[in-house]
Amino acid sequence: MRVVWPVLAFLAGLVPLVAPLAPIPHAVLTVASAVWIAGLVWLAPRKPEWALLLTAPLFGVNNLWAQAVTMFVVFAASRRVTRLGRLWALLGIMTVLQSVFSLLQESYRTMPVWEALFGAVVGSVFFVLFPAVSGMLLGRRRPMVRLLQERNEYLERARALTAASARSEERAHIAGEMHDMLGHRLSLISIHAGALELATARKAPQLHEQAELIRTTSSLAMAELREILGVLRTNPEPESLDEDTGTRTDIQNLVEASAAAGIAVSLDWSGEDLHGADPRTRRAVHRVVREALTNVHKHAPNARARVQVSVQGGRARIQVVNGPTDTTPGKGTRRGLVGLEERVGLLGGAFSAGPPLEGGFRVAADVPLHPAAHADPSAAEVAEVPPPLAAEVLTVPRVLGGGCLGLLALLPISGALIVLLTFALLNPTQMNAPYFDSLRVGVTTEMEVFDQYGFGALGVDGCSRYRTSHNSELLYKLCFRDGKLLSKEQERP
Known part of the structure; x- marks a missing residue:
């Protein structure tokens, strides 16, 4: 998997070569950004601090696919930065650097200030905040699991010791009761055997030895019982x-x-x-x-x-x-x-x-x-x-929280990329020069163009780009507002 993820990141960075997002970057920049993001995916588990900071140059190239992969870089790096203060400082510096590099793109420089700021805030939330918090929650799961398992093991051991202590006390208590009950009966046997011994000595001498044996055996049994069970008694005065x-x-x-x-x-x-x-x-x-x-x-x-x-x-x-x-x-x-x-x-x-x-x-x-x-x-x-609870059970709330935040970042961006890819693949039509010249600013409607040539290549500035039929290095840029053509111009990738 150490090689698979960088390779997948590299392939994702090459998508603009097939379905470009206007303004279309030069092919060399697209390949370079793909190599860059693949290197960051490989670097994130090893040098997380550097991986976070080096995501910024990608935002100077209009390669949204490579920028989207930075979410996984932020996620992987945030899991491995242990100090929260250091992590938030790195994320702040990274956000500033990303905003600065974004201004290098012409489409952002021509935007109104409020649109650029709004785009920077939204991008920071989805590309930085959500992945970072998700990675931070899951990254602290391992030490928390270790702590919870130690506490759980301690409590289970204490519980087992309590049960063992109660069993030992109860057995000792039962042993004491047996000692008292059997001791009483053995004492009676010993007394009656002594009387029998005296009686047989006078009246039946032939039974005297058997009577003496009964008395000595009962006395010995009483002594042995007290020696074995008496030491087990925890309550010197058991219940009668x-x-x-x-x-x-x-x-x-x-x-x-x-x-x-x-x-x-x-x-x-x-x-x-x-x-x-x-x-x-x-x-x-x-x-x-x-x-x-x-x-x-x-x-x-x-x-x-x-x-x-x-x-x-x-x-x-x-x-x-x-x-x-x-x-x-x-x-x-x-x-x-x-x-x-x-x-x-x-x-x-x-x-x-x-x-x-x-x-x-x-x-x-x-x-x-x-x-x-x-x-x-x-x-x-x-x-x-x-047995001790599994790690997954101990940290289910943390896993669910981190997973939900990750989905909040992944789903909107993935959905947007899929939509842009669909538009790019389904709108390959080239616009010819006579039709472009016939377009009138403030008169031509948006639906007229879309019905004939589709949506074109949508740009981050909201304008559509169309390839020209006579020059592969020239694009027609059309901007619409309120359903009418706002501006038209020619531009090169």
Whole structure:
């Protein structure tokens, strides 16, 4: 592509040889301007400052096609000038130089001052301003993408660390609860084994060694359990588990406490009670309902909430739903929800939390009443954080803005060039000398000439040029105003 673009620019600069725009420049100047613009297209990515300044001489030659390609030079150079102040200074100098070189064309010197100024302003907007701003926006896209990707990666890592921390805390909490529950039972076994040891020593000596083995084994198991799980406890005083934890009475108490605090909440319990369920399941039910109601207090205190517990088929299904709220929800870390997902997953259950289609927020869990002794921990893994956003997504507004500005510059100029090319190709008729002599200033109408000879070669001064039938180096220049012939003269390219 490094060679293709300069070649295309060179070919575009040669178009006036086929479809000239009056006043027609000399063929040597046309070829020179084509070579010049091809060199600038090649130079723009390498020396953007010099490429911007060297566009000015092209405006001293009436080669609109080569001048149109300067838009791409300005665009490419503006993408690579990093300092905004330097870029705008270069663009200002370039605009002044282009205006000065434009005055070298005879058609601009014969124009009224206000027309020349208006043409300079319009040309600066389309040839300089729009391409420069478009290139500037897209040129700063790369460093902005790099910055946004770094920030996005940081936030994703922080989010992953937060989730990992919540999982670790929840596992440590569960380990502490297991320590307390098993420790209590192992202590009872050890006490009863000690009593059995004393009894067998007097009444059944043949069983004394087995009773002693039971006592020492239970004591050793208690010590090992404390050594393994005790170090994982983050809360030295975990919540106590009584006979009502997770049962209908317990959940009803949680709902009533929330209602007393001002939350409009109701309980819908279907199925049997959970007195016979595994203690881990009961605690999970308690924790899900309590955490969900706590979130309603924090983020939607004015919304109506509903707690649903369904016990059937050997599973307990819990759902806490709150409706939409007018208040602005607070910002949370989701640590509690991540902990619930970890707890439910360790029991072999399923957990979900998020806004439903109708609005509000829903927390749902499905846990077995009697989970396996060693639930698969992989079920509790929190979904991996999404990969960093693509560069195109991070800078879509910048790309759209730069693209729109580029189209604002490209479409009008491309349309004008296509129209001029069409006129030049469809109006090859040569005007003969007798007809030119018969034209009368102020009398001959514009339509009379156009009907017979077409539009001719339109010039930047608004006049039409016609090739002569007897001299290839002579042109007839006709200027019209208000539909009448204003002036006629002969000129050479």
